[in-house]
Amino acid sequence: MTESIWITGIGLVSSLGEGPEIHRAALAGRAPVVDAEGFAPYPIHPLPPLELDRQIPKRGDQRQMEPWQRLGTYAAGLAIDQAGARALVADMHLLVAAGGGERDTALDEAVCAEIARLPAEEAGQRLNAMLASGLRPTLFLAQLSNLLAGNISIVHGVTGSSRTFMGEEAAAADAVRIAAARLAEGRGGIALVGGAYVAGRWDMLLLYAASGELRQGGWAPLAERAEGGGLVTGSAAAFLVLETENHARARGAAGLARLGAVRSGAARRQGEDSAEASAAALAQSLPLRPGHAVISGASGAALPTAAERRFLAGLRAAGPAPGQVVHSADLIGHAVEAAFPANLALAALALAAGDAPQALVTGFGVWRGEALALLEPVA
C-alpha cells in the first residue's frame, strides 16, 4: 500500500520573483535581492511585486488578509495552476506550515510608548483601553495562523482537509512528511503542502533579534558571514502539489520530480545529541548516487550552519561525491516556515530541467529541527 509520490505542481515566490524559470536560472548562481535599509540594522530579502488579482481575484478576500496570508494564498494558486489541478481542489488535502500573522506594529509602538512610562499599577487598565479602541476587527483573522489555510480553502476551494503545522522550519518538514505518508498509504490522491514567510516585519524581527542570530549591517554570502549573527531572513512562499503516481498518471499529469524519503528529527543540540548527529541518523541508508545536487537549507545561524557544514562533509567523506551544492540562503535568504518547501521546489526544478540526477534537500532550524528529503527524477 506504499505508493510513489510525485510533485506535479510548484508555486514558488521569493525576493527574486515568481515562477519556475527565474528560480531555475538562479540555481546557476546570481546576486540576491536585498533590502538593507528598510529594516535597518537588519538586512532582509523583500517581497517582490505581485499581481495579486491573478490568484486572489476578489478584492474583499485581499482586504481580509495581510501580506503573509496573501503571499501564501498567491503561491498556493500558482502550484494548483502548474499542476493543472483546479478541478481537483474539492478533495485535495491541505497542509500548511505557518507562523503568526502580522501585528499592527503602529498600535504596538503607540501602546509601548505610553505604557512604558506609566507606573505598573496603571499599566493594565490603560493597556485594555488602548487595545479596545485601537485593534481592528479584521486583523484578528489576518493574524490567526490557521487562516492562511483558511484563505487557501476560501480563495482556491481546497477542502479535502486542512491542517496547519506550527514550529518554524520543522513544521514545514513535518507537513511534507505527513502529507506524503498519508498519500502513500492511500488516504487521498492529491495534496497541497507549503508555507510562506514575510521577512519585512518588525514583529518577527523582534523575535529573531532575541535569538542573537540576526545579521546586522550589509549582506554577505553565507560563506563570508562571521561566526554568530549570520541570519538574514527572506520573504518567500512555496507550495507543492503532491500526488500519487497512479493518481497523476490516471489524469495525464506530468511529474516534475519524485519525492523519495522525507525525514525529520529534533536534536536537543547539547553534547552528543547534536544537530549533526541527528541529520547523520536521518541520512542513514539514503540511496544517494554520485553527482547528486545538494540544496542546502543552512540559515546562517551560527550553530546549525556549522553543524550542517560538518554533516555534509561527513556525507561526502563516507558516500558518493555530490554534484552542485546550492545554499538557498545565498539566493533567497532564510524563509523559516517556507524554507524547506522552497528548497524542495528548487530541487524539483533542477531535476525537471535535467540539471541533476538526484537532489538532497537539507533543513536545519535556527533553534531546533533537522530534516532531509531526497528527490528523484520522474522515470
Add this chain to the structure above:
Amino acid sequence: MTETAPPPASLRDHRGRHRVAVTGIGLVTPLGLGVAESWAALLAGRSGIRRITRFPTAHLKTTIAGQVTLPEGATGEVLTSPARVERMAGLAAAEAIAAAGLAGEERFPGPLCLGMPPVEVEWPHRIALARQALDREPGPLRYPALAAAATGQEALFEQCLFGGVGERLAARFGTTGAPVEITTACATGASAIQLGVEAIQRGEAPAALCIGAEGSVQPEALIRFSLLSALSTRNEEPERASRPFEKNREGFVMSEGAAALVLESLEGAMARGATVLGLVLGCGERADSFHRTRSNPDGGAIIGAMRAAIADAGLEPAAIDYVNAHGTGTPENDKMETLGMRAVFGEACPPISSNKSMIGHTLSAAGAIEAVFSLLAIRDGMLPPTINHETPDPAIPLDVVPNEARPAAVRHVLSNSFGFGGQNVCLVLGAAPQA
C-alpha cells in the same frame, strides 16, 4: 524463512489498520486539576466560569472566563500564554503517562502530537522591552528600539517560538522524533489526536502522546474575540453565561485548560498488559471554503466530517449512542450543529451534550478535553449534561441532556470539533474490547 502468523483480527480494524487504544488520560480544566476532579464536577453540573481576576478587566466587554488556577498561580507570577500552555500541557501529560503505567520510563515510546494556540511575544514581554529600551536611550519608542533591547534575550526567543513549547515537553517526557505542533483553530485538540492515531495506524510508531492545550485568556485575546462579537457578555452571571443549544445563547465563554491522551496500538497495549480505557475508532475531517468564521449554510463540511468519522470507524450512524457536541453557545454554531445532527442521524438523533456549558470554550484544548470526557462517559455509563438549559430553542429539536447528568449504556461516542477557517474534525471513540 518462517511465516509470521497474522495478528488476530480484533487487533486490526475494518480497514486492516492497527486498532488504537487509549491507555492513559490527563486533564486540567477550570473545574479542577486532574481527571477525577474535573469529571466529578462535570457530572455534578457545576460551572467553572468566573469573573476574571488574573488581570484588570476595565474597558473589556467580556469580563468572565474559564480560568485554571495553577499550583504556582498564588505567587503572583505573570504567566504569558506560551508559559501557561506549557504548564497545563505538562500537568495533563504527566497524569496521562502515569495512568498509562509509563511513568518512570526514560523514553516515551512514540511522538508528541501537540495541539496548541499560536503564541507570540506578548504584552508583558513587550512592555518589559519598552522599559529596557527607555533605560538604554530615552527617545521615541519604536520597534527598532524594542528589537535592540531584545537582542540576545534567548529565553524570550525560546519561549515565544511556536516550536518552543513542543520541544520542552518532548524533552521532559522523552517522546521520540520531532515533536509535531498543530493548530486547526477550535478543532486543534481533535487534530492532535488524529495525528497520533494516524501514526499508529500506519505503523510509524507504537504509541503517541497527544495533547490539546490552551492558555490564551489574556486581555488582547478577549478584545479580539469581542470584536468578532463571538463572546457572551453575561458578565453579571458568569455561571449562567455559557448556554449551548439554549434559546438565549449569545456567544461562547473563553476558557483554558489541557488534556493529554496516551495512545497505543491495541496490540502493543495488550502485549504489555496495559489497562485499555477505550478505543479511538475513527477520525473524519473536512474543510469549508465558505467564509472565515461561518460555515456554509448547507452544512456540507460539518456533515461530511461527521459522516467520514463514522465511516472511518466502520460504523453506521445508528451505532452512535451519544454525541459530545462542539456546542459553543454561539447562535451560529449550535444552529449548524443541529443541522448536521439531523442530516447524519435523521429523526433518531442520539443524545448530544456540550461540556462547554460548564468549562467554557477551551479553544485549542477543546477537542482533546472533550475526547477525554467522551471516554469517561463510556467508562462510567454517564452522559454529562448541558447546563443552563432554561428555555429550549424550538429550532433545536435535540435531546441535549438538559441540566442533569444521566446514566446510559454508551459504546460509541461521536465527538465534534468545528473551527474558524473552515476546520471540521470529528472523532469516534469506543469502549475497550471485552476481555
